[in-house]
Amino acid sequence: MSTGSEPAPVEGAMLGMEPLDAEEAGVARAAHTMLATLVEDFMTLPLADVPIDRSCYGEEPAS
Amino acid sequence: MTASPQDLGLAEQAAAVGAGKVSPEELFAATAARAAVLDRETNAVCATFTGTFSEHLEQAGHGPLFGVPCGIKDMFAMDWRVPEDGTPVPAHTVGGGEAGAVRALRRAGGLPLLATNLHQLGIGTTGHITGRGPIRNPWDLDRCAGGSSGGSAVVVAARAVAGAVGTDAAGSIRIPSSYCGIVGLKPTWGAVPVDGYTGSYSTMGVVGPMTRDAGDCRLLATALLGREPAGARLDVPRIGIPRASHWIDVDPDVRARCEAAVDCFADAGAPVEDIEIAGSGHLTIAAIVSTGTERLPQLDRHWMETVLPHLHPSVRGLIKTRFELSANLVQRVLRYRSMLRRDVAALFDRVDVIAMPTVPTPPPSVDRPRAELPSGVTSADAAALHFSALANLTGIPAISFPCGLDRSGLPVGISLHARWGREDLLLDLAERFERLTDRTYLPPVDLDRRAPERVSG
Numbered sequence: 001m002s003t004g005s006e007p008a009p010v011e012g013a014m015l016g017m018e019p020l021d022a023e024e025a026g027v028a029r030a031a032h033t034m035l036a037t038l039v040e041d042f043m044t045l046p047l048a049d050v051p052i053d054r055s056c057y058g059e060e061p062a063s
Numbered sequence: 064m065t066a067s068p069q070d071l072g073l074a075e076q077a078a079a080v081g082a083g084k085v086s087p088e089e090l091f092a093a094t095a096a097r098a099a100v101l102d103r104e105t106n107a108v109c110a111t112f113t114g115t116f117s118e119h120l121e122q123a124g125h126g127p128l129f130g131v132p133c134g135i136k137d138m139f140a141m142d143w144r145v146p147e148d149g150t151p152v153p154a155h156t157v158g159g160g161e162a163g164a165v166r167a168l169r170r171a172g173g174l175p176l177l178a179t180n181l182h183q184l185g186i187g188t189t190g191h192i193t194g195r196g197p198i199r200n201p202w203d204l205d206r207c208a209g210g211s212s213g214g215s216a217v218v219v220a221a222r223a224v225a226g227a228v229g230t231d232a233a234g235s236i237r238i239p240s241s242y243c244g245i246v247g248l249k250p251t252w253g254a255v256p257v258d259g260y261t262g263s264y265s266t267m268g269v270v271g272p273m274t275r276d277a278g279d280c281r282l283l284a285t286a287l288l289g290r291e292p293a294g295a296r297l298d299v300p301r302i303g304i305p306r307a308s309h310w311i312d313v314d315p316d317v318r319a320r321c322e323a324a325v326d327c328f329a330d331a332g333a334p335v336e337d338i339e340i341a342g343s344g345h346l347t348i349a350a351i352v353s354t355g356t357e358r359l360p361q362l363d364r365h366w367m368e369t370v371l372p373h374l375h376p377s378v379r380g381l382i383k384t385r386f387e388l389s390a391n392l393v394q395r396v397l398r399y400r401s402m403l404r405r406d407v408a409a410l411f412d413r414v415d416v417i418a419m420p421t422v423p424t425p426p427p428s429v430d431r432p433r434a435e436l437p438s439g440v441t442s443a444d445a446a447a448l449h450f451s452a453l454a455n456l457t458g459i460p461a462i463s464f465p466c467g468l469d470r471s472g473l474p475v476g477i478s479l480h481a482r483w484g485r486e487d488l489l490l491d492l493a494e495r496f497e498r499l500t501d502r503t504y505l506p507p508v509d510l511d512r513r514a515p516e517r518v519s520g
Contacts, residue, residue: 009386016367020383027380034445035384038348039392045342045399053401057266057458058253060483061404 069093073131073225073279077172080130087120087130091176094132097223098177104204104508106196107217109137110144112176119143119174128286129172134218134227136211137178138185140259141165148261149183149211151194152370157263163256164228164270164287171286179214179227181235183378185262186354187211188238188422188447189432192375197429200242201506202473206426207443209239215273216243221508225275226283230260232268233350234421234451237463240273241421241476244465244504246280246493247273251483252458255287265357267350267455276503277464277493284486292487300492302328303338303414309450312438313423320467320475321420327499328492338414340453341406345399347445350452352396355385404457411482416492421463421476422447454480462489464496465504474504 006020006028007013020028053061068076068085079085095111102108112119123129137146138154139162145153161169168175180198182190190198190213198213200206201221208217212229216239219227229236231249240247248271255270257263272283285291302325304310310318329335362371362382371379410417424434427443434446454461460483463476481488497503 009383012367012383012386015362016364017371017383017386020380021376023376024380024383027377028384031381031384034442035348035351038345038351042345042348042392042395042399045345045395047395047398047402050398050402052398053404056253057404058251058483059458060408061401 067093067097067222069097069222069224071225072276073128073274074282076131076225077128087174088116090130091116091132091174094176094224098218101218101221101223105199105201105208105217105221106193107180107198107208107214108177109147109180109195109214110178112143114143122169123172123174124170126171126286127282128168130174131172132174132176132224133168134177134179134215134224135165135168135175136181136215136227136229138181138230138261139165139228141175141178144178146178146261147194149181149185149193150370151373154261157259157261160259162259164260167256167287167289168228173286175228177218177224179212179218181212181214182210183375185211185230185232185235186378186381188234188444189427190239191429191432192378199429200426201508202244203426203471205429206473207242207429207432209242209426211235212273213239216240216245216247219243219245219273219275220506222505226279227273228270228287229273230262230268230270231455232262232265233354233448233455236271236273237421237451237461237476237478238447240463241465241474242426244474244476244506245273245275246277246462246464247271248280248284248462248486248489249454249460250284250288250486251460254486264361265354267353267357277490277497280493281490284490288486292490294485294487296491297415297488299332299334300328300415300488301413302333302335303410303417304335305340305343305417305419306337308340308343309419312436313420314425314436314469316469317420317423317425317475320469321477324466324477324496325418327496331499336414338410338417340410342399342403346452346456347448349396349399349456350448352388352392353400353456356388356393359385400456407453407457407459415481415488417480419450419478421478422450425469425471425473425475450478459483460486460489462493464493466496468504
């Protein structure tokens with residue numbers, strides 16, 4: 001099944017993941033394209049000084 | 064009785080059993096017959112209980128749902144079913160025994176007898192990729208039922224059962240509920256037990272009810288939560304509208320139906336004000352990163368060898384892509400969620416609920432699931448996540464209920480979000496909307512008429 005044309009992600013390969021076959025690679029490329037735009041925009045959001053929320057997700061956040 | 068007891072709602076079925084007008088055995092027989100017909104059309108059902116019914120019934124609690132069959136998404140361990148998680152392979156990661164949500168349902172007397180189909184591994188909003196064919200929408204079989212809890216939405220909408228259990232890690236209860244014209248509640252994160260659920264590791268995922276009306280949704284929510292949703296009653300709720308981020312780039316029919324729903328509350332006295340959700344442009348990427356990476360530690364060498372090769376190529380591709388998301392990105396999303404939760408908590412000092420269309424378009428086509436927005440054509444998943452992710456990223460409850468039909472006669476849903484723990488307010492408002500509009504939505508299917516020809520064919 002695998003064409004071996006695209007390597008598996010490093011951690012995936014450690015777990016025995018096969019290299020991406022042609023269909024998987026097509027999906028991966030499309031996902032990369034969409035994510036690239038979203039991530040580029042997301043990286044502009046200033047988050048360095050945001051306090052870490054240590055409350056449970058089922059509750060209101062601690063101030 | 065009507066021609067089929069499945070046409071009754073959840074509370075009505077329970078009342079009919081209690082009054083001796085129909086037996087649990089008759090109800091289950093009718094459920095199984097309809098489910099079989101429905102499944103041929105829609106691929107909504109993974110399995111129907113085939114064990115000894117009397118033994119199953121004996122173990123049910125004598126609660127408000129006694130003797131009523133329900134659907135449950137195929138992500139939960141049951142004594143008669145190892146869930147397959149939308150794949151062709153049983154998910155042995157859930158361990159033995161019965162899932163917490165199943166126990167809760169059975170304590171209330173409900174009978175989880177239909178395992179319903181889902182988008183593979185629950186990682187899609189369309190439901191067109193599953194282990195057994197696309198889940199088709201009973202309003203139009205060429206349209207997606209939605210995902211990932213598409214099978215649960217279909218069995219409720221098409222009246223095989225009156226209530227079903229779904230899960231929602233990025234809109235997976237609300238999106239198919241909107242596409243199929245039913246009511247779906249995403250409870251507050253952590254409110255319903257998640258042991259024995261294949262997504263139990265998630266800080267995004269919750270278990271919740273899917274029904275044909277808000278009263279039944281309250282009934283099933285009470286069973287799953289283990290308590291009746293309660294809180295201070297609000298006669299005049301303040302409604303917040305995130306107009307710039309969630310009401311502009313929306314299909315015109317969807318927007319018109321949702322605006323009419325808000326007007327309905329406003330006419331009844333509810334103050335409505337525009338609000339802004341800080342950082343709302345990043346909801347989609349945050350949901351993708353959160354849901355995509357939280358699963359990764361579950362994927363061990365055994366899973367790679369036994370499950371991954373059996374998945375749809377597009378799902379395999381997505382899984383492999385997610386191993387490449389950077390640690391920086393994951394950590395930034397955690398901080399973003401902290402920021403978002405604080406901002407939303409502050410918003411709930413000004414308004415009681417946040418309203419938006421559940422999804423920005425009508426259900427997409429099965430053959431080409433894309434969202435046609437005023438700004439252009441995009442992925443149906445990305446379009447839907449922008450609307451659904453707020454509740455999952457913050458943990459707040461949200462409800463979707465039908466508010467009209469579009470130009471093609473397809474259902475449109477509106478979502479309300481409330482402060483943590485205020486499921487009661489969401490159910491109150493959904494019930495109030497149903498009273499104000501006096502309208503319910505059922506897909507134009509006639510399963511009883513179809514049954515003979517399908518069975519003989």
